[in-house]
Amino acid sequence: MTDKKRNVFKVLTNGFMKENPVLKLVLGTCPSLAVTTMAKNGIGMGIAATFVLLGSNIVISLIRKIVPDKVRIPVFITVIAGFTTIVEMLLHAYLPDIYKELGIYIPLIVVNCIILARAEMFACKNTVGMSILDALGMGGGFTIALLIMGSIREILGAGTWFGITLTKNLFDPAVIMVLPAGGFLVYGFVVAAVQKFSTLNIRNKEIAAGCGMSCAGCVANDNGGDKA
Amino acid sequence: MENRLFVCSSPHLRDNVSTRRIMLDVIIALIPATIAGIIFFGMRSALVVVATVAASVLTEYIMRKGLGRGQTISDLSAAVTGLLLALNLPPSIPIWIAVVGAVIATGLIKQLFGGLGQNFMNPALGARAILTVSWARWMTEWTDPLFVDAVSTATVDAVSTATPLGVLKEGGASTFSYLDMFLGNVPGCIGETSALAILLGLAYLLFRRVISWHIPTFFVGTVALSTWILGPGGVFTGDPLYHVLSGGLLIGAVFMATDYATCPMTRKGRIIYAIGCGALTVLFRLYGSMAEGVSFAILLMNIVTPMIDRYTVPVAFGGEKHVE
Structure with missing residues (x-):
């Protein structure tokens, strides 16, 4: 029972840090770079993609036993396209501002590689419950990554955060940050920072476990970790 | 005695040209342009030059220290980058923008790609391009030189x-x-x-x-x-x-x-x-x-x-x- 609980927790948190789709797996870079000119757009895109991911993971997990292996990709894409259409119509009806800002990137959720990757790697092999958790974790990780990038770019590039002016007399915002070049710059720095902190984390754990500079023990540990 | 004989790969003939000497030559060659800038645009341009050179050298020092590599400020390349950047800025540029430019040039474009010789574009020009896009208003505001006989400049x-x-x-x-x-x-x-x-x-x-x-x-x-x-x-x-x-x-x-x-x-x-x-x-x-x-x-x-x-x-x- 505790083992199962731990597993549930692991699946849920996997997308946030260890396998964050944007910052660790470098998936879904196109929407991450394109829509993160403002924190608001980042969150909007993240939530829209999470909704599609949730829907597609549930349906694909449900039909995973009846879909023939050879045609699974077209089937997955059709399911994803269906949910994307729903999201697009909902946004158009209820949040026209966000709809206008995100523009072409809403229909492009269909080809967002995070969603297809989770369908292929997780949903078609796991139960509905687990797939829901996976979708929430991955979608949450995606949203957080977009929020971080959107915040940095909006504060530095426009001097605002969620539309609130922050740096009125502090400094002139650097316009390049809200242009594509700034997107790549911020993306590089955020990925580097996350990488740095996650390796620090691993090192601390190793030291806590008592490294003692016996490298053979570490190799054995690594192998054990891979199997688990 | 045992150190008298050693084997190394070519080249075996060496000139006494060093990075430092070349960079010093570039600085000497830039002196007329710098002086001309100070003559025509006043002491404010000297301030810009000092600020970018200092910021560039300091950035190089901090980056090398932070990355755990050997110090390279004595080869003068950071000073050249700072000087070149200053000569490519308008005289009325706010000093903090000039300093940001120097940090971008040396820190981002030069050191993050591996330091001298590894940069894929000219650091000073890359920084200038980033500044031009970021603060177009300041980067395209020009002042008349001091010797223009216009009535307004008095x-x-x-x-x-x-x-x-x-x-x-x-x-x-x-x-x-x-x-x-x-x-x-x-x-x-x-x-x-x-x-x-x-x-x-x-x-x-x-x-x-x-x-x-x-x-x-x-x-x-x-x-x-x-x-x-x-x-x-x-x-x-x-x-x-x-x-x-x-x-x-x-x-x-x-x-x-x-x-x-x-x-x-x-x-x-x-x-x-x-x-x-x-x-x-x-x-x-x-x-x-x-x-x-x-x-x-x-x-x-x-x-x-x-x-x-x-x-x-x-x-x-x-x-x-x-x-x-």
Whole structure:
């Protein structure tokens, strides 16, 4: 029972840090770079993609036993396209501002590689419950990554955060940050920072476990970790 | 005694040329342009120079320290980057923007890519491009030089005005004489306006054999020829002298395009590179939205440099094709 609980927790948190789709797996870079000119757009895109991911993971997990292996990709894409259409119509009806800002990137959720990757790697092999958790974790990780990038770019590039002016007399915002070049710059720095902190984390754990500079023990540990 | 015999790979003949000596030569060659900038735009430009050089050297020091690599500030390359950046900024630039530019040049474009020799584009120009895009208002605000006999300059410290290229872009008739443009008595960046000072620097660099004549000659030649051909009133009606003397063409062709790390290695490659720089400059100046295009032209050719190098590998002696 505790083992199962731990597993549930692991699946849920996997997308946030260890396998964050944007910052660790470098998936879904196109929407991450394109829509993160403002924190608001980042969150909007993240939530829209999470909704599609949730829907597609549930349906694909449900039909995973009846879909023939050879045609699974077209089937997955059709399911994803269906949910994307729903999201697009909902946004158009209820949040026209966000709809206008995100523009072409809403229909492009269909080809967002995070969603297809989770369908292929997780949903078609796991139960509905687990797939829901996976979708929430991955979608949450995606949203957080977009929020971080959107915040940095909006504060530095426009001097605002969620539309609130922050740096009125502090400094002139650097316009390049809200242009594509700034997107790549911020993306590089955020990925580097996350990488740095996650390796620090691993090192601390190793030291806590008592490294003692016996490298053979570490190799054995690594192998054990891979199997688990 | 046992250290008397050692084995190492070639080259075995060494000159006493060092990175530090070359960088010192570049600094010496830049002194006339710096002095001209201070004469024409006042002590404020000296402040900009000091700020960018200090920020650049400090950034280099902190980055090398933080990355755990050996210190390289004594090779003077960071100082050259800072100086070149300052000479490419307008005299009225806020000091904090100049400092941000120096940090971008040395920290981001040079050190993050591995330091001297590893940068894929000229650090000073890359920083200038980022500043131009980020703070277009400050980067295109020009002040009249101190010796302009305009009535307004007597009472006001700084008056925004247009550069010779800006005047051309607006479609107006130029009021700048060739002599003023040659001496540097026109609005522009701190170090770019005086053709005379830059030519002095060029002569020194050629004399010291720090650079070869190919890149400046073909760069400027291409610009002169194509602006003459593509004149406003039809073929061969252009004013090549005006285009050569205005803007950052000369400083770009002499000091920026000849950067060792970012220009091709062979003579043939350098000629292709210089002609490309010239053609892109003319394209940006005559048909682009900005008045000046030298920096973006050089940056684009910097990026193409590895490809030029790949296609201009010289044939080794004895490796020629068999003659029928």
